[in-house]
Amino acid sequence: MSGLGDPPQQQEQDSYPVLERPRPRPQPQVPAPAPQRPAVDTAMWRALGVFRSLTLAYAIARFAASYDRYAHRGEAIAVLFTMAVWTAWTGIVYHRPAITRRALLSFLATDLAVGAAAVLSTDLVDTASRIDSGALTLPTVWASAPVIAVAVALGWRGGVAAAGVMGLADLVERGALSQDSIHNIVLLGLTGAAIGYVVELGRTAELTLVRAQRLEAATRERQRLARDIHDGVLQVLALVQRRGAEIGGAGADLGRMAGEQERALRSLVNSWHDTDDEDGDPVDLDLTAVLGRLAGPRVTLAGPGTPVTLPSPVAREIAAAVAAALDNVRVHGGPGADGLGARAWILVEDESEAVVVTVRDDGPGIPAGRLAEARRGGRLGVAHSIQGRLTDVGGHVDVISIPGQGTEVEMRVPRVPQPRGAATSVAAMRRALR
Incomplete structure (x- = not known):
């Protein structure tokens, strides 16, 4: 029962300092390890980076060979410079070991838009006569790199869809459906489908190899455990079964149960x-x-x-x-x-x-x-x-x-x-x- 004041003994006890427990220090959050990228993906992104660099060099060489024929050379150089910067940036992004699927899809869409814009820029920097005569676009083969990137990331269906987008840009640039346009669209579609299908097969083969290695390691471990169990537990159960049959009575029931457990344990060891x-x-x-x-x-x-x-x-x-x-x-x-x-x-x-x-x-x-x-x-x-x-x-x-x-x-x-x-x-x- 409480009153207006505390008893003297209680006040004396309250006069002592109260020792507080030290608060535990917050443990640092260890980030979860990022999922490893399949080896086939790493190889394909590296190959795509080399392909982009070579096709960029080819586009620059074609422009240098026809330098005097372009209507707006300064704008063409600006487009080529943008292509070079984008080539370097894609090499950095696609080589990242961990990237979310949403970020990858957004970057693929941007990559495809940059490639289509490079194709359409030909109408701004080249002459109408050269375009009507079927001259190559300013980026030339470099425009197929986004199609390959989509095929690597999304498979053959994504590669075919990306080829359709790039083919549409080529059709708009030329202004009419010609034999060259059909030829370019078909080639882009076959390229996207073939690369996407090969990448899917490579991933499946890599998964199969990993599972085979895990199976081999588990089999070796099972064999090691089987040897240890055979040298210990199974021999004891077999001994109990034999001695129980010799003793008879309750010992026979114990030996029978030991025999059942021995067979069950053997079945468990021999199955995985x-x-x-x-x-x-x-x-x-x-x-x-x-x-x-x-x-x-x-x-x-x-x-x-x-x-x-x-x-x-x-x-x-x-x-x-x-x-x-x-x-x-x-x-x-x-x-x-x-x-x-x-x-x-x-x-x-x-x-x-x-x-x-x-x-x-x-x-x-x-x-x-x-x-x-x-x-x-x-x-x-x-x-x-x-x-x-x-x-x-x-x-x-x-x-x-x-x-x-x-x-x-x-x-x-x-x-x-x-x-x-x-x-x-x-x-x-x-x-x-x-």
Whole structure:
């Protein structure tokens, strides 16, 4: 209870200085490392810089050879000087290791506008008679450099679109559609398409090489771990299995469980699946191979002869749901027909529009109303571990159980439509190119 004044003891305590905790110094923010540019991009931008310099020298040489024929020589020199400055500036910008996509698109548009303006400047510096006779534009081949830049950055479609813009500028400069204009437009279009397609192939090949190197490194690490596990854990489990069989009784059950764990561990060591690529995008997994880790002496796996490929997040969720169903079989399956525990079968079916995984067992089955009673009691193993996982990936679960005849859990996951002739792994590489 407080009054108008504090007790003397309290005032005496308050007279001591209060020591404050030193405030932690703010840690400096470490910037995230910029994404590395593919090696093929670096090589193409370097080659484009050389190409620009050579075509600029060619344009200057052509102008010097026809110096007396130009109507406005001072303006022509100013245009050439602007082209030289822009060539140097593009060499700096395109060689930057990190540039945002928005900034790159803006600079590509400016580059294309500068190239078109250089072509259109021919009407201001050259004579009408030379233009009508089909003389070369002032920038000549230098005007194709922006088309190549767009093709390198955006692929063959962007290269063809940029060629159309530059061809339109050439058409406006000449004032009429001539055979030379058609020839220039076709050449620019073929150049943009060819360079863009080659760059896309180079990026895909580089991604494939990187993934192959990562796979090789992971395989070496897996082999090293396999040797260590084989020399230690697997040998101990095998010893427990043999000694348990010799002891009998409860030791036999312990040896049997050790044998099951040994086989499961061997299956895990001998299987390896890449779940994400270097950019974190999911890749395809063979669902049958993933579920093979769950097979054992009391669990039989059956599937089609061809791989059942699904994106890695979907395959992982299905495998976790199947593992939860098998856990229910081990816990609630009873002794089984042979007294060693209920047996389970995993069936994988690959349909045209969906993948169906069925888990069956020969246990006592689920009494009517048991699932609803477990849900009301807060035991949500089937609802969360199985149905929840399938719902997250767009699938659904049907549980069919007859007392005394076992339980069947059917999991159905629809396939995501893919473009004809394109695999998901290739689609992941295409996404990395954008």
